[in-house]
Amino acid sequence: MKTRGLSVKNVVAIGIGSAIYVILARFTSIPTPIPNTNIELVFPFLALLAAIYGAKVGFAVGFIGHALSDFIMYGQTWWSWVLATGIFGLIIGLSRKPLDLKNGIFGFKQIIFFNIVQILANAIAWIAVAPVGDILIYSEPANKVFVQGISATISNGITIMIVGTLLLKAYAGTKIKKGSLRKED
Structure with missing residues (x-):
């Protein structure tokens, strides 16, 4: 019987994942010349x-x-970017089945697919959702927020392409490949 809610495993993953997100966001952000935009090592983990x-x-x-890390680090939460981060995670999560990580498969085709998805997810999150939210919610100047969004898309895309691909490859390597076990006679 399938349920529509979250399993205990997923609730635990959300709790632990959110805590690790906060720690990574706090201690692995690398500033860029673009104000309020960093190279973030938390996004490969989220992916x-x-x-x-x-x-x-x-x-x-x-x-x-993202909401917790903003509040802890800055004393306020920048909701447009928080929503964009959630949407980024949602889009990557929708690619779960074609990636087939649970069967230990993460070859060339999956790497290409993952990186196309993550680049699209970054573009949607940081070039569309975050800047438009900044303009509508905070009345920020469009030129400023789109420069920030494009910078975030590029830096996150490159970081995920390198570190995220390595993380997914390592994770897939821990799984038993489908059809690799045979019954002994």
Whole structure:
């Protein structure tokens, strides 16, 4: 019987993933020349969790983790970017089935697919959702927020392409490949 809610495993993944998100966001951000825009090593981790657990977990970890890290580090939460992070996790999570990580498969085709998805997810999150939210919610100047969004898309895309691909490859390597076990006679 399938349920529509979250499993205990997914709830635990959200809790632990959000906590790790906060720690990574706090201690692995590398500033860029663009104000309020960093190279973030937390996004490859978010991509890994979303690819393993799916869209609901990806959205929740991105949303909760970003909201908490903003509040802890800055004393306020920048909701347009929090929503964008959740949407990024959601989009990566939707690619879970074609990636087939649970069967230990992460070859050339999956790497290409993952990186196309993550680049599209970054573009949607940081070039569309975050800047438009900044303009509508905070009345920020369009030229400023689109420069920030494009910078975030490029830096996150490159970081995920390198670190995220390595994380997914390592995770897939821990799984038993489908059809690799044979019954002994």
